[in-house]
Amino acid sequence: MPDPARRRVLTGDTPTGSLHIGHWVGSVKRRVEIQETHDCFFLVANLHAFTTRADKPEDIRRDCMEVVRDALAMGIDPSKASIFLQTEVPAILELTYLFSMLLPYNRVMRNPTLKDELKVKGLDDNYSFGFPLYTVGQTADILAFRAHDVPVGEDQVPHLELTREVARRFNKFYCGVPDKAPDEEHVDLGGVFPIPEADVGKVGRLIGTDGIHKMSKSLGNSILITDTPKQVKKKLGKIYVGVDNRQPNDPGEVDPEKNPLFQYVETFIDSEDEVAELRDRYARGDNIGDGVIKVRVAEVISELLEPMQERRRQYESDDVVMDILHDGCKKAIAATEETLAMAKEAASLHFFDRTIGI
Structure with a gap:
C-alpha cells in the first residue's frame, strides 16, 4: 500500500523507440534518485504513441517492451516504483474526456511544446484530432494519480502548466476551492x-549529435543506452561545434549554448577540475582539438x-x-480508481461503485 506520508510522483515516456542519454539526464536519473523517497508511478504512454504511429501498432507494442527494459537498465527498481501501461488504466481515459471540457481549444493549441512537435515532425496541418488531444491526456496521466511532483525535461514544462490549470479549475468548479x-x-x-x-533534471534539454535539435531517436541524433563504445565514439564525432575547420591552437567557444560539445563536457564529466581544465585550454587554443574532447566525452x-x-x-x-x-498496472489501477471515484463524486457523476482489476 502507498505511504500517505510520501509525496507521489508520476512521469513516463512515450514508446517511440529505445531510451537514450537525453532521457537519462533529463528525467530518468532523477526518477532513480526519488524512488527511494517518494511513491513513484512510471508510465509507458502507449496510447499517446498512436498520435503519430496509429498505422504501426506492432512497432508500438515492441517499443513498450524496449522502453521498460531501458528504464530498468537505467536503475528503476520495480520493488520501489510501479511501471505500468497507459492503456491498462481506464481511469486515465475517462478523466481525459472530463478534463477536455475544462480547457478551451485555443488554450490547448497555444501550448508551445505542441507547436514545436508539429514543426519538428513536419506535420503542419496533417495531424489527427488525437494529436492535440494527447496534451489533455497528459493532464489526466498526472492528475489520475494525484501526483505532487513530475520529473520532466525542460520541453515538457508547458504540458505541466496545462495540468496545473486543469487541477485548479476542477478544484474550483467542483470542490468549492476559493x-x-x-x-x-x-x-x-x-x-x-x-x-x-515540475522537477526538471540537471539538463532540461540535451542537444542531439546533430548539434541543433533536442536529442531524439526519430531525428537520428541520439546516443542509445545500448550503443557500444565504438558507436558512441562515432556518433560524438559528428557533433558540430559551431565553426568549421577549427585548429587545435585556435581559441574556441566554450559556452554550451553556442557549442553543444561543451554541454556534453559539463553534463557527463564528473570531475569539476577536469571540466575547468578543458574549458580553459579550449578557450585559449592551448593545443587541444575538438577530436580530443569528443574522444574523452565518448569515454565517460x-x-x-556499461x-x-x-x-x-x-x-x-x-x-x-x-x-x-x-504488477505495476495492478497498483496503478488501484490508485487511479480511487482518484476517479473522488472526481466523479465531486462532479456529481458518481452513480454506482465499481471494481476493476487485471
Missing part, C-alpha cells in the same frame, strides 16, 4: 487534486552506459518484463 487559493492549500481546502510541481559516456547494459541483460525475457508490468 478562486485565489494558494496552490499548496488546494487539497486542505477540499480540492481533489494537488497542484503538481561509455563508462556510464553498468546499464549489464543490468539490461537481466530483463531480456519478455515474461520477466510482462510480470513487472502486470
Whole structure:
C-alpha cells in the first residue's frame, strides 16, 4: 500500500523507440534518485504513441517492451516504483474526456511544446484530432494519480502548466476551492487534486549529435543506452561545434549554448577540475582539438552506459518484463480508481461503485 506520508510522483515516456542519454539526464536519473523517497508511478504512454504511429501498432507494442527494459537498465527498481501501461488504466481515459471540457481549444493549441512537435515532425496541418488531444491526456496521466511532483525535461514544462490549470479549475468548479487559493492549500481546502510541481533534471534539454535539435531517436541524433563504445565514439564525432575547420591552437567557444560539445563536457564529466581544465585550454587554443574532447566525452559516456547494459541483460525475457508490468498496472489501477471515484463524486457523476482489476 502507498505511504500517505510520501509525496507521489508520476512521469513516463512515450514508446517511440529505445531510451537514450537525453532521457537519462533529463528525467530518468532523477526518477532513480526519488524512488527511494517518494511513491513513484512510471508510465509507458502507449496510447499517446498512436498520435503519430496509429498505422504501426506492432512497432508500438515492441517499443513498450524496449522502453521498460531501458528504464530498468537505467536503475528503476520495480520493488520501489510501479511501471505500468497507459492503456491498462481506464481511469486515465475517462478523466481525459472530463478534463477536455475544462480547457478551451485555443488554450490547448497555444501550448508551445505542441507547436514545436508539429514543426519538428513536419506535420503542419496533417495531424489527427488525437494529436492535440494527447496534451489533455497528459493532464489526466498526472492528475489520475494525484501526483505532487513530475520529473520532466525542460520541453515538457508547458504540458505541466496545462495540468496545473486543469487541477485548479476542477478544484474550483467542483470542490468549492476559493478562486485565489494558494496552490499548496488546494487539497486542505477540499480540492481533489494537488497542484503538481515540475522537477526538471540537471539538463532540461540535451542537444542531439546533430548539434541543433533536442536529442531524439526519430531525428537520428541520439546516443542509445545500448550503443557500444565504438558507436558512441562515432556518433560524438559528428557533433558540430559551431565553426568549421577549427585548429587545435585556435581559441574556441566554450559556452554550451553556442557549442553543444561543451554541454556534453559539463553534463557527463564528473570531475569539476577536469571540466575547468578543458574549458580553459579550449578557450585559449592551448593545443587541444575538438577530436580530443569528443574522444574523452565518448569515454565517460561509455563508462556510464556499461553498468546499464549489464543490468539490461537481466530483463531480456519478455515474461520477466510482462510480470513487472502486470504488477505495476495492478497498483496503478488501484490508485487511479480511487482518484476517479473522488472526481466523479465531486462532479456529481458518481452513480454506482465499481471494481476493476487485471
